[in-house]
Amino acid sequence: MSVDVFSAHKAEAPFQLRPEKAAIIVVDMINEFCKPGGKMVLPGYEKLVSPQLAVIDNAREHDMPIFWVHDVHRKNMRREREFLKRSPHGEEGSWGTEIISDLKAREDDIHIIKRRYSSFYQTDLNLTLKDMRIEQVIVFGVVTNICVRSTVADAFFEGYEILVPQDCCAATGPREQESSLYDIATHFGVVCNSNDIVDALKSGSPINNIIND
Amino acid sequence: MSVDVFSAHKAEAPFQLRPEKAAIIVVDMINEFCKPGGKMVLPGYEKLVSPQLAVIDNAREHDMPIFWVHDVHRKNMRREREFLKRSPHGEEGSWGTEIISDLKAREDDIHIIKRRYSSFYQTDLNLTLKDMRIEQVIVFGVVTNICVRSTVADAFFEGYEILVPQDCCAATGPREQESSLYDIATHFGVVCNSNDIVDALKSGSPINNIIND
Amino acid sequence: MSVDVFSAHKAEAPFQLRPEKAAIIVVDMINEFCKPGGKMVLPGYEKLVSPQLAVIDNAREHDMPIFWVHDVHRKNMRREREFLKRSPHGEEGSWGTEIISDLKAREDDIHIIKRRYSSFYQTDLNLTLKDMRIEQVIVFGVVTNICVRSTVADAFFEGYEILVPQDCCAATGPREQESSLYDIATHFGVVCNSNDIVDALKSGSPINNIIND
Amino acid sequence: MSVDVFSAHKAEAPFQLRPEKAAIIVVDMINEFCKPGGKMVLPGYEKLVSPQLAVIDNAREHDMPIFWVHDVHRKNMRREREFLKRSPHGEEGSWGTEIISDLKAREDDIHIIKRRYSSFYQTDLNLTLKDMRIEQVIVFGVVTNICVRSTVADAFFEGYEILVPQDCCAATGPREQESSLYDIATHFGVVCNSNDIVDALKSGSPINNIIND
Numbered sequence: 001m002s003v004d005v006f007s008a009h010k011a012e013a014p015f016q017l018r019p020e021k022a023a024i025i026v027v028d029m030i031n032e033f034c035k036p037g038g039k040m041v042l043p044g045y046e047k048l049v050s051p052q053l054a055v056i057d058n059a060r061e062h063d064m065p066i067f068w069v070h071d072v073h074r075k076n077m078r079r080e081r082e083f084l085k086r087s088p089h090g091e092e093g094s095w096g097t098e099i100i101s102d103l104k105a106r107e108d109d110i111h112i113i114k115r116r117y118s119s120f121y122q123t124d125l126n127l128t129l130k131d132m133r134i135e136q137v138i139v140f141g142v143v144t145n146i147c148v149r150s151t152v153a154d155a156f157f158e159g160y161e162i163l164v165p166q167d168c169c170a171a172t173g174p175r176e177q178e179s180s181l182y183d184i185a186t187h188f189g190v191v192c193n194s195n196d197i198v199d200a201l202k203s204g205s206p207i208n209n210i211i212n213d
Numbered sequence: 214m215s216v217d218v219f220s221a222h223k224a225e226a227p228f229q230l231r232p233e234k235a236a237i238i239v240v241d242m243i244n245e246f247c248k249p250g251g252k253m254v255l256p257g258y259e260k261l262v263s264p265q266l267a268v269i270d271n272a273r274e275h276d277m278p279i280f281w282v283h284d285v286h287r288k289n290m291r292r293e294r295e296f297l298k299r300s301p302h303g304e305e306g307s308w309g310t311e312i313i314s315d316l317k318a319r320e321d322d323i324h325i326i327k328r329r330y331s332s333f334y335q336t337d338l339n340l341t342l343k344d345m346r347i348e349q350v351i352v353f354g355v356v357t358n359i360c361v362r363s364t365v366a367d368a369f370f371e372g373y374e375i376l377v378p379q380d381c382c383a384a385t386g387p388r389e390q391e392s393s394l395y396d397i398a399t400h401f402g403v404v405c406n407s408n409d410i411v412d413a414l415k416s417g418s419p420i421n422n423i424i425n426d
Numbered sequence: 427m428s429v430d431v432f433s434a435h436k437a438e439a440p441f442q443l444r445p446e447k448a449a450i451i452v453v454d455m456i457n458e459f460c461k462p463g464g465k466m467v468l469p470g471y472e473k474l475v476s477p478q479l480a481v482i483d484n485a486r487e488h489d490m491p492i493f494w495v496h497d498v499h500r501k502n503m504r505r506e507r508e509f510l511k512r513s514p515h516g517e518e519g520s521w522g523t524e525i526i527s528d529l530k531a532r533e534d535d536i537h538i539i540k541r542r543y544s545s546f547y548q549t550d551l552n553l554t555l556k557d558m559r560i561e562q563v564i565v566f567g568v569v570t571n572i573c574v575r576s577t578v579a580d581a582f583f584e585g586y587e588i589l590v591p592q593d594c595c596a597a598t599g600p601r602e603q604e605s606s607l608y609d610i611a612t613h614f615g616v617v618c619n620s621n622d623i624v625d626a627l628k629s630g631s632p633i634n635n636i637i638n639d
Numbered sequence: 640m641s642v643d644v645f646s647a648h649k650a651e652a653p654f655q656l657r658p659e660k661a662a663i664i665v666v667d668m669i670n671e672f673c674k675p676g677g678k679m680v681l682p683g684y685e686k687l688v689s690p691q692l693a694v695i696d697n698a699r700e701h702d703m704p705i706f707w708v709h710d711v712h713r714k715n716m717r718r719e720r721e722f723l724k725r726s727p728h729g730e731e732g733s734w735g736t737e738i739i740s741d742l743k744a745r746e747d748d749i750h751i752i753k754r755r756y757s758s759f760y761q762t763d764l765n766l767t768l769k770d771m772r773i774e775q776v777i778v779f780g781v782v783t784n785i786c787v788r789s790t791v792a793d794a795f796f797e798g799y800e801i802l803v804p805q806d807c808c809a810a811t812g813p814r815e816q817e818s819s820l821y822d823i824a825t826h827f828g829v830v831c832n833s834n835d836i837v838d839a840l841k842s843g844s845p846i847n848n849i850i851n852d
Contacts, residue, residue, distance in 0.1 A: 006246075006356060006385040009253045009300040033219075040222045074536070077557040081372045085400065087222040110500070115550050116370045117400070124541050124548045130798055131503040143219060145396050153363055157329045159294045159769055172219045172399075179392035183358050186385075187298065187330070287749070290770040323713070328763050335763045337754050343585055344716040372556055432672075432782060432811045435679045435726040459645075466648045507798045511826065513648040542796045543826070569645060571822050579789055583755045585720045598645045598825075605818035609784050612811075613724065613756070 003211065007186035014206035015136075015163055015190040017197070019062035023134040024055065025155075027069045027119055027141030027148050029103055032089050032096030034142070039089040039096060042142050042170055049102045051167045051194035052140060056103065058201045065132050066109045069119040071147065072097045082116060117147045120154035129160070136161040138197060140168035145176040152188050162189025163207065165197055185211035216424065220399035227419035228349075228376055228403040230410070232275035236347040237268065238368075240282045240332055240354030240361050242316055245302050245309030247355070252302040252309060255355050255383055262315045264380045264407035265353065269316065271414045278345050279322045282332040284360065285310045295329060330360045333367035342373070349374040351410065353381035358389040365401050375402025376420065378410055398424035429637065433612035440632035441562075441589055441616040443623070445488035449560040450481065451581075453495045453545055453567030453574050455529055458515050458522030460568070465515040465522060468568050468596055475528045477593045477620035478566065482529065484627045491558050492535040495545040497573065498523045508542060543573045546580035555586070562587040564623060566594035571602040578614050588615025589633065591623055611637035642850065646825035653845035654775075654802055654829040656836070658701035662773040663694065664794075666708045666758060666780030666787050668742055671728050671735030673781070678728040678735060681781050681809055688741045690806040690833035691779060695742065697840045704771050705748045708758040710786065711736045721755060756786045759793035768799070775800040777836060779807035784815040791827050801828025802846065804836055824850035 003010075029052070032038040034045035056066060071090040073080060080088075090097050099105040110132075114123050129137070137160045139152050148169055155162050164184050171177035185191040190209045200207050216223075242265070245251040247258035269279060284303045286293060293301075303310050312318040323345075327336050342350070350373045352365050361382055368375050377397050384390035398404040403422045413420050429436075455478070458464040460471035482492060497516040499506060506514075516523050525531040536558075540549045555563070563586045565578050574595055581588050590610050597603035611617040616635045626633050642649075668691070671677040673684035695705060710729040712719060719727075729736050738744040749771075753762045768776070776799045778791050787808055794801050803823050810816035824830040829848045839846050 004385045006253060006255045009302070011296060011298055011300060040219060042219045074554060074557070076534075077554070078559045080557050081553075083224060085224055085369070085402070087224060089222070108502075113550075115553055117366065118370065121370045122548070122550045122553050124539075127507075127541055127548050127796075127798075128500060128503070131500070131506050133504045145392070146400050150366055153330065153366070156298070157331065157334045157766075159766075172217045175388060175392050176396065179358070179389050183389065187359050189298070287767060287770070289747075290767070291772045293770050294766075321715075326763075328766055335761070335766050337752075337761045340583075340585075340720075340754055340761050341713060341716070344713070344719050346717045370553075372553075430811045432679060432681045435728070437722060437724055437726060466645060468645045509650060510652075511650055511795070511828070513650060515648070543792065544796065547796045571818070572826050576792055579756065579792070582724070583757065583760045598643045601814060602818050602822065605784070605815050609815065613785050615724070 003186060010186055012209060014208050015161065016206050017163070017200045018136060019064050019201060021134060022136040022138065023065045023067055023129060023132060024059050025067045025069060025119060025137050025139045025151065026052070026103070027139065027151055028071050029100055029141050030070055030090070030096060031098055031100055032071070034100050040087065042172065044170060045100070045142065048168055048170055051165065052103060055138065055165060055168060055194050055197050058198050062201055065134070066105070067112055067125065068099050068105045068109055069112045069114055069141070070097050070099065072113045073115060118150035118154050119147070120151065120158070126158055134160070136163065138163045138165065140165055142170050144169040144171035145180040149180045149184065152184055156188040163197065164189060164191050165194040166191055166210065167194050182211055185209050216399060223399055225422060227421050228374065229419050230376070230413045231349060232277050232414060234347060235349040235351060236278045236280055236342060236345060237272050238280045238282060238332060238350050238352045238364065239265070239316070240352065240364055241284050242313055242354050243283055243303070243309060244311055244313055245284070247313050253300065255385065257383060258313070258355065261381055261383055264378065265316060268351065268378060268381060268407050268410050271411050275414055278347070280325055280338065281312050281318050281322055282325045282327055282354070282364070283310050283312065285326045286328060331363035331367050332360070333364065333371070339371055349376065351376045351378065353378055355383050357382040357384035358393040362393045362397065365397055369401040376410065377402060377404050378407040379404055379423065380407050395424055398422050429612060436612055438635060440634050441587065442632050443589070443626045444562060445490050445627060447560060448562040448564065449491045449493055449555060449558060450485050451493045451495060451545060451563050451565045451577065452478070452529070453565065453577055454497050455526055455567050456496055456516070456522060457524055457526055458497070460526050466513065468598065470596060471526070471568065474594055474596055477591065478529060481564065481591060481594060481620050481623050484624050488627055491560070492531070493538055493551065494525050494531050494535055495538045495540055495567070495577070496523050496525065498539045499541060544576035544580045545573070546577065546584070552584055560586070562589065564589045564591065566591055568596050570595040570597035571606040575606045575610065578610055582614040589623065590615060590617050591620040592617055592636065593620050608637055611635050642825060649825055651848060653847050654800065655845050656802070656839045657775060658703050658840060660773060661775040661777065662704045662706055662768060662771060663698050664706045664708060664758060664776050664778045664790065665691070665742070666778065666790055667710050668739050668780050669709055669729070669735060670737055670739055671710070673739050679726065681811065683809060684739070684781065687807055687809055690804065691742060694777065694804060694807060694833050694836050697837050701840055704773070706751055706764065707738050707744045707748055708751045708753055708780070708790070709736050709738065711752045712754060757789035757793050758786070759790065759797070765797055775802065777802045777804065779804055781809050783808040783810035784819040788819045788823065791823055795827040802836065803828060803830050804833040805830055805849065806833050821850055824848050
């Protein structure tokens with residue numbers, strides 16, 4: 001795939017996954033955004049489950065910590081500023097804020113409560129990653145072009161190496177999926193497929209950016 | 214223009230510009246990204262100049278502060294982490310970090326030095342906006358899909374009302390321009406044209422989101 | 427009380443409490459730091475309860491939100507960096523992290539979980555204060571010279587007007603109590619007594635800094 | 640020196656200085672706070688110069704980077720919120736914001752502009768430390784109880800190991816000097832003397848906290 005002249009000014013090296021320094025960040029795979037009855041459902045979450053589980057299960061075998069990010073909004077705010085732009089959703093204490101059961105999140109995994117699109121914005125994600133000695137993050141979930149992408153941007157600013165398996169992410173539409181993955185691949189990290197990560201965990205092979213020239 | 218089912222869950226109100234509470238944030242209109250000889254040139258910056266000047270000149274008449282954001286990187290870092298992903302650019306002290314002369318930036322405008330894509334990340338932009346009593350920001354510049362968009366995202370998290378004039382922004386390619394403006398319009402703020410802002414400043418008319426159903 | 431020559435360079439105005447813009451922030455009044463059996467007990471918390479309740483009860487009558495800050499540390503971190511300096515305490519899920527029952531915290535008050543001394547550091551306190559439209563904070567709890575003071579410092583940087591009732595705070599020792607209150611009074615906000623706040627809520631009277639020349 | 644019962648709950652290990660991972664942060668040794676004619680002078684800065692130079696000169700021999708923090712305030716803010724509490728000072732472009740010439744700061748050292756008491760608050764200090772691969776910071780300057788202490792607190796939250804040479808710091812008064820150093824020693828880092836650092840750089844000897852039981 002060809003890269004535009006501006007984006008082409010990049011440094012590029014294959015991603016060498018180091019499981020003892022890596023964590024999984026699963027963004028917003030909550031009932032509210034996935035399941036019938038949710039207040040803001042993205043159609044077709046089902047196709048994400050199998051590749052996500054493949055990455056998660058293999059990561060668990062290498063003792064990589066799993067961070068589950070939940071979009072949760074406090075009740076009874078005088079002026080919830082996200083809701084000036086988006087419909088209310090993710091009310092604290094509601095079914096909607098739970099991780100979909102398909103993914104078998106464990107209570108003793110690490111759960112992060114976020115209030116805005118980015119998993120880093122006014123949460124303890126960054127300090128917890130550092131208390132876990134993490135330097136590499138594998139980020140996926142919904143939606144690619146908003147919460148996943150905002151999380152990836154902040155992870156990059158904070159200096160993490162970033163891997164985004166594209167088949168574990170869904171956007172609000174096909175153009176947005178392609179465009180956000182393109183921006184991530186050229187400016188923030190490495191975009192790959194879930195089986196590249198599984199292979200890397202099994203064999204130690206480096207992972208190439210899917211969009212790299 | 215039609216909006217996908219997920220993005221459609223939004224609150225929408227016309228933007229009522231209040232010049233005494235508003236500021237312009239011009240992102241990265243520096244030689245390095247615009248002018249021949251720059252290290253990372255986006256072709257075609259010329260077409261941005263006239264609409265940008267229209268907004269800036271009218272804003273000046275209303276005493277709105279102009280914030281000029283410069284992407285500047287310190288020299289001699291042991292491991293400049295942005296340069297692990299992007300080619301070196303914006304060296305401090307170089308011609309490349311100056312605002313293009315076409316825009317007639319003034320020394321007594323407000324100049325912000327940033328180190329990463331977002332104009333908010335580890336800069337004094339947020340506190341300076343607050344010391345200027347600003348609640349609304351008009352954001353534009355280059356490139357739409359990276360530095361403009363990252364700045365818009367952080368401005369939204371911080372609670373500012375956001376206006377993005379599309380003809381004052383350029384992306385790395387047409388798909389990225391459309392996709393980032395779509396995401397901004399549906400999740401972060403109001404996308405409009407430069408003349409909507411000029412009209413609003415002259416007549417007080419509200420500004421409608423260009424992408425709104 | 428006399429102020430040193432450096433600290434004397436200050437602006438000083440009586441504090442005009444506006445209940446509709448004000449919130450209470452109660453810092454770390456948890457079992458761990460107060461009650462027998464806690465892992466890090468400050469002797470003599472009992473004398474704080476009555477003045478704290480006076481402020482809290484009067485604030486509730488004016489519909490001021492109460493923010494209860496809990497110092498809570500995640501379990502099983504690979505290297506919990508606070509515990510490189512301080513003994514382990516505040517384990518998540520433990521009795522120690524609950525607000526002491528004397529203060530009658532309500533579940534539908536606002537509860538903030540913090541990981542470090544400052545109530546602002548990587549928590550959602552700041553965005554929640556803003557979603558509640560708060561501009562003034564009354565801060566107290568334990569210990570004056572560490573967690574209260576760190577919270578006050580960050581509140582000042584973020585632009586809140588700050589009131590600290592001295593009889594609602596306890597330090598690790600008398601010199602530390604006096605010294606931190608002096609620094610707060612000269613550099614961060616207004617130090618007063620609990621009954622000044624009660625009076626202000628009843629009569630609208632301004633509150634004077636206890637240390638002001 | 641005896642430590643109170645609350646503060647005594649600490650972990651304590653001698654500080655092993657690693658010059659290739661360490662930096663010096665000199666806080667606010669600017670004309671405004673030191674020299675006759677400054678707007679907010681702390682009497683007696685002269686006694687700091689010799690121990691500060693001893694640390695700085697030895698650090699330079701080990702290629703440790705020197706970070707000079709300047710307190711600088713923008714002009715013409717509509718409401719400079721620090722000046723609601725403190726008299727105006729540190730005007731950008733003024734003589735007052737320059738490092739005192741006694742310390743021989745170099746232009747190619749790292750200079751950080753801060754707007755509030757903490758050297759970390761909305762500055763690029765943290766990302767620059769990380770781009771320099773720094774994990775340990777030696778912090779000193781003026782005034783111990785406000786800007787030095789705020790910087791130390793944020794450095795601790797960010798996970799740096801901290802060393803504060805007491806004879807390189809001055810507070811607004813003797814009680815404040817003792818109290819802030821006590822808090823730093825018990826809750827944030829290691830307090831020592833300048834010659835302990837010089838010795839450690841020469842011999843590799845560990846540095847003990849001056850206040851440790």
